[in-house]
Amino acid sequence: MASAPIFFGLFAATAVIAAIAMLTRKTALGAAVSLVVCFLAFSGLYVMLDAPFVAVMQVVVYAGAIMMLIVFVIMTVDTDAEIMRKERGTVVGAIVATIIVGVGVAVYELALHSAAPFAAAAPVSGTVARIGALLFTRHVLNFEMLSLLLLVALVGALIIAKQPKKNLEA
Amino acid sequence: MSTNAHVGLAIVIFFIGVFGILVRRSAFFYLMSIELMLNSANLLWVAFARNRGDLDGHVYAFFIMALAAAEACVGLSIIVLYYRKRRSVVLNRAREMGK
Numbered sequence: 282m283a284s285a286p287i288f289f290g291l292f293a294a295t296a297v298i299a300a301i302a303m304l305t306r307k308t309a310l311g312a313a314v315s316l317v318v319c320f321l322a323f324s325g326l327y328v329m330l331d332a333p334f335v336a337v338m339q340v341v342v343y344a345g346a347i348m349m350l351i352v353f354v355i356m357t358v359d360t361d362a363e364i365m366r367k368e369r370g371t372v373v374g375a376i377v378a379t380i381i382v383g384v385g386v387a388v389y390e391l392a393l394h395s396a397a398p399f400a401a402a403a404p405v406s407g408t409v410a411r412i413g414a415l416l417f418t419r420h421v422l423n424f425e426m427l428s429l430l431l432l433v434a435l436v437g438a439l440i441i442a443k444q445p446k447k448n449l450e451a
Numbered sequence: 452m453s454t455n456a457h458v459g460l461a462i463v464i465f466f467i468g469v470f471g472i473l474v475r476r477s478a479f480f481y482l483m484s485i486e487l488m489l490n491s492a493n494l495l496w497v498a499f500a501r502n503r504g505d506l507d508g509h510v511y512a513f514f515i516m517a518l519a520a521a522e523a524c525v526g527l528s529i530i531v532l533y534y535r536k537r538r539s540v541v542l543n544r545a546r547e548m549g550k
Contacts, residue, residue, distance in 0.1 A: 309479040378473035402504030434521035442528035
């Protein structure tokens with residue numbers, strides 16, 4: 282693919298810009314929309330990495346299910362004005378975050394940027410059939426545990442969110 | 452593109468997520484920053500799966516997505532509970548949740 286670097290740059294820039302936009306939005310709803318854009322860019326990256334199954338799952342699960350759930354709760358719990366009013370005193374957080382980001386960039390520059398590129402094997406396309414075969418042979422125990430985890434999360438979320446009114450008296 | 456470029460992108464996205472958790476105070480931004488960090492981990496799985504020429508990384512990326520779904524589900528229900536109790540989603544006094 283001769284045009285691969287151009288598309289990688291396009292998707293990577295979209296992902297980074299959307300992620301930064303997510304942080305700087307005033308309202309949670311705007312942040313959620315930015316995050317959906319970021320997830321779609323990730324999906325494009327997965328397509329270019331020969332991972333069509335993961336790309337489709339990225340759109341369906343992340344951009345579809347998870348973000349839909351978050352947007353739904355944001356609209357139920359609409360406190361955007363109050364968020365911005367109370368959101369002060371984050372200067373210390375910003376300083377700490379800048380230091381951590383600096384350390385991360387330094388680690389990347391020292392350890393990876395000058396290093397030789399990782400030697401690549403012949404790529405295998407992650408089609409649904411191949412992933413499915415792996416999922417039900419080598420990773421079948423993980424798969425079953427995951428289904429159990431989803432069930433526990435479902436029941437746990439119900440129990441947490443459906444507290445009776447009398448338990449909520451502060 | 453080389454795996455190095457994907458590792459670099461994953462690091463950048465991960466630290467944007469860390470930045471979000473440290474700077475924003477709203478519970479929604481916490482949750483979305485965590486999703487961002489999980490996504491960068493996913494990108495690493497897929498990039499190294501391609502690098503190694505096998506598909507186990509894709510399977511684990513799928514597992515992480517399901518894990519993120521479970522985490523978002525429980526996290527959002529905690530946010531709803533916190534809001535019902537405090538009429539706010541700002542996590543300055545979250546330590547009072549246990550009382």
